[in-house]
Amino acid sequence: MKIIIDAMGGDNAPAAPVKAAVKAAEELDVEIILVGKNDILDKELSQYSYKKNKITVVNADEVISNHEEPAKAVRSKKEASVVVAAKLLKNGDGDAMLSMGNTGALLASGLLIVGRIKGISRPALATLLPSAKGPKMLIDAGANTNCKSDNLVQFAIMGSIYMRNVLAIENPTVGLMSNGEEEGKGDELTKETYPKLKNAPINFIGNIEGRDVMEGTADVIVCDGFVGNVILKTVEGMGHVVSRKVKGMFMRGFITKLAALFVMKGLNEFKQTMDYREYGGAPLLGTKRPVIKGHGSSDAKAVFSAIYQAKKFVETNVTDEIVKNINSMEDKAND
């Protein structure tokens, strides 16, 4: 299996992706294609020892920064690392791709270059969030604003398949994010979506509310990308503020630092719960081949998690199953 990595994207590129690639080539039984400036990547790689047949560098002279208008940049910068990576994926030179760079540019590359699965009108970004009951999926976490109910139904189906295959959750529960639990609650979009989810081939548990995100009430949280982005960033922001507060609580003086030693185990577990790095990247679901968005601030550990996740994404045939499900739904609709 070959995983293609946009090695120029993200706050810690190219150091973090290269380090993670070396570790993955060693430990995960995968080959890695690193895409980016030849000389920079070769120099970065030269400090490691690794099997040369496991890691290939493909040159890409340009980079799309976080400040560029994504779709425009993808169209105009033919030699951007994310664009070259997407072309390799499209051509079958690799089995999945991963980028820690500009989210919009990765989404645009997925849509415009890798291409949508036939029948999927809007691929969705699916993020794994920590909860009291383990990682849960938020879909769509920001790829699409102004969704239609049929989009949300497809998100629910794709998310369920991913959680079942990649995270090994049997019969994953699906909740529709709304402003109340009762069936009648919601805005126009969720009210229209509710009955459709009831009839979809998923384990639908009804409306859920914001408080269910962290409680982990549903394995798959379905929402429009605007709402999903707000949830994701609210949780991230609160995680930062709370972590700072907890840290501040222990850093006041000698005695409180001593106390920190006593609760080190609990502190580490707490940190781990709040740590996005444990959860790999965010899969873009609905493209013809697996595309994964790694967090912009990923260190080597986080990139490694995302490579591991990409491997599982490929191995467990998520994409094929999405295709099969969408086809069978279309067949039913045509009956």
Place this chain on the structure above:
Amino acid sequence: MKIIIDAMGGDNAPAAPVKAAVKAAEELDVEIILVGKNDILDKELSQYSYKKNKITVVNADEVISNHEEPAKAVRSKKEASVVVAAKLLKNGDGDAMLSMGNTGALLASGLLIVGRIKGISRPALATLLPSAKGPKMLIDAGANTNCKSDNLVQFAIMGSIYMRNVLAIENPTVGLMSNGEEEGKGDELTKETYPKLKNAPINFIGNIEGRDVMEGTADVIVCDGFVGNVILKTVEGMGHVVSRKVKGMFMRGFITKLAALFVMKGLNEFKQTMDYREYGGAPLLGTKRPVIKGHGSSDAKAVFSAIYQAKKFVETNVTDEIVKNINSMEDKAND
């Protein structure tokens, strides 16, 4: 000044509202009208000593529970405590009202009985949320789904007036909740609202994102009630989960409990930050007289905070200023 309290609403009614009323009558230079079943309230009051001319009981034989359909219940239950309270407010028998009961029923009572300020098409529920920079306002926190851009502009104006008058924040900043900071980001609603907020008589700082909620980037966070409800409940839910985790960290054994003593001061500050009780209730902005929703799980301390807040709401002439601002905007529009 007279504050009307629906003494039958909320998880801890009537004990908490009655206890808070006695304390408020003693300490806040206000008179209190308690609305609910005569015999129950008289019995509850009989355990306290207080100046009889400071607290009046007005009988209301019915209660609207949290499980009832709000608008229907408000129309059919003429003797419900929240309905009777709203009628007293409308008739000028008191200066503000407060309920910890069914949120929808309070909103419906505010709308149907107290009535909207002329020119305000949708009164909004404004919640104060904790942040790294003190309490910030989320408006609309759930009264209205499917808002129009003109509604959001009115929310921004009303929220700014409240934050300036009641929380004494000079020139409060207003942020529009979106899925990206740039002006072009957002869904249809926020894209349409952005230019209108730029021209409104407020201190608009542009789009903000979910992470800004807890960072406290804006004093007033403007959004549709669907999104606001999701944010509010996500933050509340995360607060619960994190508090449980932090508590669990210290309750593992003797040594960790000892450690808790060392960081007691920090722990208490942490708890306080996460504690909705510090922030009083959620004002409904845009009704002819002040209406405040207290948290359903309010204890006497939280009800007391909400009474204090109701008093400031009245004293600082928030409602009059909203009327003035809306009139002057209409005059401009008609010029």
